[in-house]
Structures are given as structure tokens and as C-alpha cells.
Amino acid sequence: MTDFSNKTCLFPGRFQPFHTGQMMVLEGMVKLCGKVVVVIGSSDQRDTKEHPFSWDERREMVQRALQEKNLIEANVVIVGVPDVAEDAKWLDHVREKVGAFDAVWTGNPAVEKLCGSHGIEVKEIKKVPGFDGGKILQMMCDDDAFWDEKVPNAVAKYIKFIDGANRVRNLG
16 A cells, blocks of 8 residues: 655545545545645636536535544645646646645546556545435435435535525526
């Protein structure tokens, strides 16, 4: 097993919304990595069916989830990265935003391939069964009251505070 204790590790995702499966990965990263950079992708997108929550709202979700687990003091940085037209330029764009990093933790095959082809160590993340951002958004759209069981408690409270489920329904 690779020793990540002195490494800066990226955790990229859209986090629409930040869910319990992602929190489980982030908790593991905090224990194993020297520094964790949560890269919130599509940070320039908001108020659409695919991207209902803004960069600020998604950052707040991650911060509240970290706080709830008493990990707010951990060496975690949250960075927003806007979309770029070409996937091949994404990595350079990320480097501009976050600086040097050693490894990427991802469940996205395209990110895995891109980073691997540039010599960046990739830690493959397996999806946690039952936790999928798209399905959670669909639950919100369908007015399924159980969507809040799929996200950390602090995230559910925040989404309710900003009337997020209703906003998602109105976009759907």
C-alpha cells in the first residue's frame, strides 16, 4: 500500500450535492494523506438541472460536513475549478488553481486515465453503494423525503436552510 502521509492528495468532484459516500472517502483521505485538496469542479456552473448548487454552496456543504466530524482543523483545502472546453487542458487548469500535488483519489475513469498518463499517482475510489449525486438530485426532484438520508446530517440541514430541494424540483 502506498504511503500518502507526506503527500498532497486531490479529491476532485462536482459534489452536487456532497453526499455520505464522498464524506467516507474524505474521512479516509484525512487519515492517510499529508494534505487533502478537495477540488470542486464545474465551479462556474449553477442553477441548472445538472449543477443546481453554486460553488459557494458546495464549499459550504463540505465545510459543514467536516465540522460535523470534527475534521475542520484537518489539513484540508477546498478549491473551486471552473470547467474548461478541453479535457486535456483540465489538468493544467487544476495545477494553476491548486499548485503541486502528488496523487489523485478518483472514481472517474477519465480523470484516472488523464492523471495516470501524466505520471500522477492515482488511487482508485470505488463508488459506495447507495450514494450517487445524480440519484440524490432525482430524489429531490421527485419530492422523495428520504434524500436527506444520503447526505451527512450537516449537509441535509444546510440544503434545507437554503431551500435546495425545492430549487432542484423547480429546475427539473
